[in-house]
Structure formats: structure tokens, C-alpha cells
Amino acid sequence: MLFYSKRYINTISLIISIIIFISLNNICNFTKTLDFNNLSLHNYFFSKVEKIENKISSIVRKTKEENKIQENNSATKNSENSNIINLTKEKNKFEWKIEIPSINLIAPIEEGTSKDIMNKSVGHFEDTAKTEGNVGLAAHNRGYPVNYFADLKKLKEGDEIRYKYKDFQKTYYVKKMEIIRDTEWSYLEETEENMLTLITCVENEPSYRRCVQAVEK
Secondary structure, X not given: OOOOOHHHHHHHHHHHHHHHHHHHHHHHXXXXXXXXXXXXXXHHXXXXXXXXXXXXXXXXXXXXXXXXXXXXXXXXXXXXXXXXXHHHHHHXXXXXXXXXHHHOEEEEEEEEOOHHHHOOOEEEOOOOOOOOOEEXXXXXXXXXXXXXXXXXXXXXXXXXXXXEEOOEEEEEEEEEEEEEEOOOOHHHOXXXXXXXXXXEEEOOEEEEEXXXXXXXX
């Protein structure tokens, strides 16, 4: 059986304590280092995330600004196109029109006799002449947004009618006023004589039309 001196035991205890102290100190330092590294990784990660978020926000903001610019440009272009169309329409009113002084009529003329056309203008029968020959025109006389031929029935033989199509201008005088069937199209046939044929409805007579013809004097 071995017996150790007190000094020996104290020396061994001191060595063990030192070893334990050093070990604990290393463990603490390692933990601190690990925490620091973890903190560094955490900060690095969130720094990258923040940069990505800022970049995405910048892209979104730039896209919104570009879209707004495009919308403004589109709105400006549409406004310009609308102004051009309106100016063209105003110009056309003066380029193609009919005037009948005796019934105080000045009206624009447009191609066609559809509802849309005749709700805003005097319509031109597409198969008839625009200048030389027989120019056929039609318009409403009541119950519509515009009723340019409302007073056509008041015309008398010899009344003056002025017609303008671009550079073509002529003055005609009323020669004939008749009530015709709505199926009677002979009055719109081509003629060698320069004339205007104006047609509108007859009140309460859906199967008939009022026809006025004027000839160049």
C-alpha cells in the first residue's frame, strides 16, 4: 500500500487545479470566439439581406417611375391625337358643308348615311357624286341629336343652296320638291346636270321621304 506525503498531494492538487483552470479558460475563450463568429455571421447575413432588399426596392421604385413616365407620355400622346382629330373634324366642317340661307342652315357633311353619321352631320350618299353631277344628301328633321333638315319643307322654288366640298364650291337653286316612296332611288341616279338632291323623312309617314332637288343656275 502506497502512502503519499502531504506535500506530494498538494503538488498534485495544484497541478490538477492549474490544468482545470487552463481548460476552463480555453473553453470560455472558445465559447466567446464562437459567439463572436456567430455574431459576425449573423451581421454578415443580415447585411447581405438588407443590401438585396435595398436593391429590390430601388428596382421597384425605378420601374414605377418608368411606368409613370410611360403613362404620362401615353396620356400626352392620346391628348395630342385627340386634339388632332378634333382639329381635323373642325377643318372638315369647313371643307365639306351645305348652306341654305332661307332657312338659316349651315351644316357639316360627312361620308355615309349611317345613324352615327346623321346623329351629328348631314350624310352623303356614298354612291353619288361629290362635285360634278348629282350630289345626294340626307339628314334627320326631328327627334334626333341634330335635325339639320327640320325646315326642308319650308323651302320654295328658287331658294338658294350653297354647297362646298374642299375647293369645289357651287350655288344651286331649288327646282323640285316632292314626296316619294322610301324605295324610290331614281332621284339619286347620276346626271349630266349639276344638281343637289336632299332627302329626309316625312312626319308620321315612315314609308315616304321628302325630296328636294336643286340645280346649278
